[in-house]
Amino acid sequence: MxxxxxxxxxxxxxxxxxxxxxxxxxxxxxxxxxxxxxxxxxxxxxxxxxxxxxxxxxxxxxxxxxxxxVADDGEDGGLGEELHKLLALLPEGMRERVGAHPELHQLVEIVMDLGRRPLARFPSGDFVLSDNPITLNDLHHAISQVGDFTADNRAGISRTLHRISAIRNRKGVIVGLTCRVGRAxxxxxxxxxxxxxxxxxxxxxxxxxxxxxxxxxxxxxxxxxxxxxxxxxxxxxxxxxxxxxxxxxxxxxxxxxxxxxxxxxxxxxxxxxxxxxxxxxxxxxxxxxxxxxxxxxxxxxxxxxxxxxxxxxxxxxxxxxxxxxxxxxxxxxxxxxxxxxxxxxxxxxxxxxxxxxxxxxxxxxxxxxxxxxxxxxxxxxxxxxxxxxxxxxxxxxxxxxxxxxxxxxSEGLSDVPSQNLAEIIVEDVMENDKVIYDDSSCGMMDEHSFKMEASMRMFAYGILEISVVQAIKKLGLDEVVQLTDNISEADAFLALHSKLKKNPRIQAAARSQGIPIYVTKTSSLLQITKALRVIVAERDNEAQHFQAEDDMSSVEKVDALEEARLAIEQVVIPKRRSVDLLPRPSHIIVAQMGFIGEYKLLCEKVGQEPNIHLRILPTHTETTSSSDGDATDPGLEESDSPSDPGSPHSSVVRLPLLPE
Ligand SMILES: Nc1ncnc2c1ncn2[C@@H]1O[C@H](COP(=O)(O)OP(=O)(O)OP(=O)(O)O)[C@@H](O)[C@H]1O
Missing domain, CATH: 3.40.50.300 (P-loop containing nucleotide triphosphate hydrolases)
Known part of the structure; x- marks a missing residue:
């Protein structure tokens, strides 16, 4: 606030x-x-x-x-000149009664209907000005002091802002007046x-x-x-x-x-x-x-x-x-x-x-x-x-x-009010995947730790955009989370649970986009902020996961090629022995095959998932045709025999993942 x-x-x-x-x-x-x-x-x-x-x-x-x-109320106890002009429409007794009212300076209207008790309207309620009903004389007294009534049945008092509105009977005779106090x-x-x-x-x-x-x-x-x-x-x-x-x-x-x-x-x-x-x-x-x-x-x-x-x-x-x-x-x-x-x-x-x-x-x-x-x-x-x-x-x-x-x-700008934190629930409404938001964990998180590099577009449904934008600002995510009106370009979907429940079409649209759906129980700024934290944190984790996978993949590729290089240069070529490499993912095996091909050596895939790996043969590709059918290839034969990989006589050498 x-x-x-x-x-x-x-x-x-x-x-x-x-x-x-x-x-x-x-x-x-x-x-x-x-x-x-x-x-x-x-x-x-x-x-x-x-x-x-x-x-x-x-x-x-x-x-x-x-x-x-110009304020209407003057120095004489709050009864300004302009207000006097309005009160002058009233018979004396009524004028005194309203003049003594403690909220006179807030008077809104005076209502005079023929045959009924006159009322003064204050912001606090109506106040009866007299037990005597209004007579035609009372009305004439008032009408005589105001200007002409125009087609909209309104008249004024010269040099004032008051508005006098008339109610007429079917013959056009005025039978009621609403006298509105006008103030600058x-x-x-x-x-x-x-x-x-x-x-x-x-x-x-x-x-x-x-x-x-x-x-x-x-x-x-x-x-x-x-x-x-x-x-x-x-x-x-x-x-x-x-x-x-x-x-x-x-x-x-x-x-x-x-x-x-x-x-x-x-x-x-x-x-x-x-x-x-x-x-x-x-x-x-x-x-x-x-x-x-x-x-x-x-x-x-x-x-x-x-x-x-x-x-x-x-x-x-x-x-x-x-x-x-x-x-x-x-x-x-x-x-x-x-x-x-x-x-x-x-x-x-x-x-x-x-x-x-x-x-x-x-x-x-x-x-x-x-x-x-x-x-x-x-x-x-x-x-x-x-x-x-x-x-x-x-x-x-x-x-x-x-x-x-x-x-x-401005509520739109005020701080998050303190609320019962236990109420905060953020659910992922995708089937069987309900996440109850743990507020205690949220308390541990630093608001500014939610920065992500990748930007994310969010579709908000049933929630005030202004609240979402504020939550985004509060978490410092302006550069990260953008709202979108187009569900098909959204990366995440945040909705008010009660509204989303009633709109299966929008649920279907979100699901068909395959984007995560989050709901909040209320649309308070506090809940939206917390929902955003969850959304961004999850997205952040995912991004880190992908990044980690990418990083790991490139590290593993370097290792795998280095393993092949050492095997070729230290064993296959000088000792003319075949070498089994470590099991690797298929895309890395492909890279290894290309690498081995550069040495003009033959290799083959051996083993079953998840142990598929390459075996480098001490056979040059140029000699393949001439050595085709060479069933006596010692390397191949030796490598088939189960042997201790650590033995100096073993035909299968497993190199350390990273060369020392
Ligand atoms: N800020 C204010 N402080 C005190 N009195 C006010 C204030 N604003 C309006 N009023 C009083 O409230 C009453 C209604 O105000 P006003 O005539 O401006 O309302 P309105 O919305 O234009 O009404 P209508 O739609 O019926 O014309 C008047 O008696 C006016 O003097």
């Missing part, structure tokens, strides 16, 4: 909320140097692979000339600062109320003020720049175009590009096919695009016919039989149709946690092929108080 300490000056400057993001708002960081990371599967996917820390939020100096960030939280986009600075087009996805608009507002401010880009916000419901014709200070020097009617959003998008020469376009809520098409047109013109869309995950987008275009579009493809079996998939598969409109996808999990998909295309491809996509988790420590250290962690 990576921890960064908040400097005391900034700690002191932290907002009364004590929220980490508010702490971050105290600084307006500007980064001059950046880490660049490399990904095996995609050139841009990657900070998590680096093993390098994310930058702390305050690591750069605030820009001197940038306007100070400078620093809420700091977790995305590196991507923004890189010029990446970002698609932020998240459920309603998770904080997308707040983040995108800060992105616009950051791009305009910190990175001095020409930013145009296409503000469909005036939520980013606030209600009224003068935009809210929360967007900094970004410009804003209002949209007369939500159906016109796509037209205003194109107009923004054609008339105002923006470098960046910011849009809240892309929701229709027309809007998605307009966004894709803009991206093709090389403009940095930052947008939000509703949805829990990127997978939701791939299943949304209106929005799938944002991720490149999805199509059905029918594969040939060979290709289908090579990939281990069915014949009809889903594939991405074209390039994605956005470079990166960011799933907003909560106000303090995001999942960054550095390559949206790689994520979509992974999802469509049934693999788990690689993403990076970026978090602000939600437990940090303003007096504590602020923790910025």
């Amino acid at each position: 990576l921890r960064f300490s908040l400097p005391p000056t900034l700690t002191a400057a932290a907002s009364p909320q004590g929220l980490p993001l508010h702490l971050a708002a105290a600084a307006s960081p500007r980064h001059s140097s950046r880490h660049r990371y490399r990904c095996p599967s995609s050139p841009c996917a990657l900070s998590a692979l680096s093993g390098l820390p994310l930058r702390p939020l305050w690591c750069a100096q605030p820009k001197q000339d940038s306007a100070p960030a 939280v400078a620093g809420s986009a700091n977790l995305l600062r590196d991507l923004i600075e890189d010029g990446a087009s970002l698609l932020l996805i998240g459920p309603p109320g998770v904080g997308k608009t707040t983040i995108i507002r800060d992105v616009a401010r950051m791009l305009a003020d910190d990175f001095e880009k020409r930013v145009m916000i296409v503000d469909t419901s005036n939520e980013i720049g606030g209600d009224g014709d003068v935009p809210h200070a929360g967007i900094g020097s970004a410009r804003r175009m209002q949209v007369p009617n939500p159906d016109m959003q796509h037209k205003v998008l194109i107009e923004a590009v054609e008339n105002h020469m923006p470098q960046v376009i910011v849009i809240d809520e892309i929701g229709t096919r027309l809007e998605a098409t307009a966004a894709s047109t803009i991206a093709q013109r090389g403009i940095q695009l930052v947008a939000t869309a509703h949805g829990g995950t990127i997978e939701n987008l791939t299943m949304n016919p209106s929005l799938e275009m944002l991720v490149g579009g999805i199509q059905n493809v029918t594969l040939g039989d060979d290709e289908a079996s090579r990939r281990g998939v069915q014949k009809t598969v889903l594939e991405r149709k074209g390039p994605s409109t956005f470079t990166c996808g960011v799933e907003i999990v909560s106000k303090t946690e995001m999942r960054v998909h550095h390559s949206l295309e790689a994520t979509v491809d992974a999802l469509l092929s049934g693999r788990t996509p690689m993403f990076e988790i970026r978090k602000l420590n939600s437990h940090a108080s303003k007096d504590e250290n602020l923790t910025l962690e």
Whole structure:
């Protein structure tokens, strides 16, 4: 886990909320140097692979000339001027009740439905503002203070970021209001600062109320003020720049175009590009096919695009016919039989149709946690092929108080957590060959002793690629183990047991490749690291074994030829006696025969496996024809007789393996 300490000056400057993001708002960081990371599967996917820390939020100096960030909550006990404007919509009794609430500064919404008790929504839960039900008068009082409701039934309060949404009856009369508190939280986009600075087009996805608009507002401010880009916000419901014709200070020097009617959003998008020469376009809520098409047109013109869309995950987008275009579009493809079996998939598969409109996808999990998909295309491809996509988790420590250290962690980069080591099981699922991983032995091994010379390609299935890559980095195996998407070129296969069990096709594909299959019970970084150790160690042993065999083979060959040389030069030629050499493997016997042939001597193979060996005859090949049928060859005769090889009179002399 990576921890960064908040400097005391900034700690002191932290907002009364004590929220980490508010702490971050105290600084307006500007980064001059950046880490660049490399990904095996995609050139841009990657900070998590680096093993390098994310930058702390305050690591750069605030820009001197940038306007100070506007926080909603003011000095009067956290009740800022803007919040006052929202509370003014309420009848006095309710206003006092909510004003006295200890979490006022975190108020999210006020709900007023005709004939029901009014509610204030806080992150901790709902709070009843009055036992008296809301009347039409209460609603009229509120409506009279807000601007006009547009076609999307939304209105705002001039010079604020609040959003008032109406519920109407069938005759069009307003019978309910949802009054959302809007805040400019400078620093809420700091977790995305590196991507923004890189010029990446970002698609932020998240459920309603998770904080997308707040983040995108800060992105616009950051791009305009910190990175001095020409930013145009296409503000469909005036939520980013606030209600009224003068935009809210929360967007900094970004410009804003209002949209007369939500159906016109796509037209205003194109107009923004054609008339105002923006470098960046910011849009809240892309929701229709027309809007998605307009966004894709803009991206093709090389403009940095930052947008939000509703949805829990990127997978939701791939299943949304209106929005799938944002991720490149999805199509059905029918594969040939060979290709289908090579990939281990069915014949009809889903594939991405074209390039994605956005470079990166960011799933907003909560106000303090995001999942960054550095390559949206790689994520979509992974999802469509049934693999788990690689993403990076970026978090602000939600437990940090303003007096504590602020923790910025990326799970993708954090150290291996301590876990119950007994749980670690790595099995080789090839039949009858189950290996239970012995953790104690692993503890004895030095992480850096796993270096291998030969590189190895590994196919991971059902396991986050990012975790595998991290484990590879942790073991220092970057140069050794590479991930591959193609099972047919893999040397090893690592899978999550539960997932592999359910996919006989992929099992069959791996088996047909004849590669070792390893499984882990869970996909925790710890288990993957340990699995990798086993895989690499086994591979290392194998490599050493082959190497040893090779080495031995060449040493034995030298010995065998030397043995033949001594036999020829010391016995066969001077004493004209035959000599039996030592039994050897066949490829070495062949080498010996060639060697003997150079002396123009005859030899023959004698004995049975495993004792087959050569007998060198004191007969020259030139004389073979004339001596053919010479049954009286003394050497041959003598050598057939069982005799003591050590005897000076013996016809069979066994030479020492190595000459002295
Ligand atoms: N970092 C933050 N700190 C404090 N409050 C926040 C933060 N981010 C958002 N909020 C508050 O949470 C509420 C919802 O935020 P926001 O409107 O940005 O969400 P959203 O995801 O855009 O919602 P929707 O999809 O419904 O438009 C607002 O009241 C906002 O002020």
